[in-house]
Amino acid sequence: MPNLRVRPKASHGLVTEVTPESAGWSYVGFALHRLAAGESLAAETGTREVCLVLVSGKAKLAIDGKDFGEIGGRVSPFEGPPWAAYVPAGGRYALTATTPLEVAVCSAPGGPGFAAKLIPPGTHPRIARGVGSNTRFVTNIMPEDDGSARSLLVVEVITPGGNTSSYPPHKHDQDNLPHESYLEETYYHRLNPPQGYAFQRVYTDDRSLDETAVVEDGDVVMTPKGYHPVATVHGYDSYYLNVMAGPKRVWKFHNEPAHAWLFTGTGAPTKTTSAT
Numbered sequence: 001m002p003n004l005r006v007r008p009k010a011s012h013g014l015v016t017e018v019t020p021e022s023a024g025w026s027y028v029g030f031a032l033h034r035l036a037a038g039e040s041l042a043a044e045t046g047t048r049e050v051c052l053v054l055v056s057g058k059a060k061l062a063i064d065g066k067d068f069g070e071i072g073g074r075v076s077p078f079e080g081p082p083w084a085a086y087v088p089a090g091g092r093y094a095l096t097a098t099t100p101l102e103v104a105v106c107s108a109p110g111g112p113g114f115a116a117k118l119i120p121p122g123t124h125p126r127i128a129r130g131v132g133s134n135t136r137f138v139t140n141i142m143p144e145d146d147g148s149a150r151s152l153l154v155v156e157v158i159t160p161g162g163n164t165s166s167y168p169p170h171k172h173d174q175d176n177l178p179h180e181s182y183l184e185e186t187y188y189h190r191l192n193p194p195q196g197y198a199f200q201r202v203y204t205d206d207r208s209l210d211e212t213a214v215v216e217d218g219d220v221v222m223t224p225k226g227y228h229p230v231a232t233v234h235g236y237d238s239y240y241l242n243v244m245a246g247p248k249r250v251w252k253f254h255n256e257p258a259h260a261w262l263f264t265g266t267g268a269p270t271k272t273t274s275a276t
């Protein structure tokens with residue numbers, strides 16, 4: 001199995017890339033491109049469907065020759081919800097940056113019957129998840145209930161410094177609905193301020209996989225299986241862009257039993273006290 005943390009390989013152009021071949025799995029692809037104003041990115045999707053997420057900046061977009069105009073606008077991923085667009089299998093997209101641009105290309109196996117569309121900010125409301133130091137803010141871009149894709153699930157999460165996220169630890173590595181779905185997943189991490197770092201652990205019940213990564217601004221963590229919580233450090237907010245896909249477009253997760261009490265609020269273990 002490859003190293004689960006993928007570091008940026010460039011500062012311009014194709015900055016980061018995960019393919020099914022490089023990851024050793026079957027579904028999820030992720031790439032991050034950074035363009036200067038006036039530069040372009042164009043590609044055919046082939047057998048895959050694509051969600052373009054403007055992480056920052058503005059661009060003119062055309063899909064299958066249809067002009068969608070200029071989209072985007074936020075200066076960083078920490079400044080409001082994103083502009084995004086869906087491109088079905090067999091399509092072609094072309095982006096021309098009108099400002100410095102960071103665009104994520106999220107992909108998975110596609111299929112017939114799905115149409116190209118814009119996903120403007122506010123399409124899905126931002127929601128708060130968790131309580132106390134487990135609070136984070138979630139913006140769905142392509143959730144399972146929108147019926148707009150064959151495989152892709154895409155979501156952004158902001159986690160304040162000092163908080164945990166994707167927590168209590170959960171997994172989705174069994175094709176066993178209605179109890180659990182099989183979904184591969186990538187985490188594209190950003191930090192604010194950018195010199196910060198966070199931690200992500202990926203581990204299975206039997207610990208045959210048990211890796212903890214120090215993630216820095218721009219890193220990608222692959223989660224082929226197992227639990228995958230994230231912990232931020234004081235003073236540095238975390239952003240991550242999740243791409244998930246599997247044989248069924250359903251997100252049904254399983255909480256690690258040892259920590260499930262954190263999710264339900266019941267059955268908390270007895271804490272020990274130190275001697276005085």
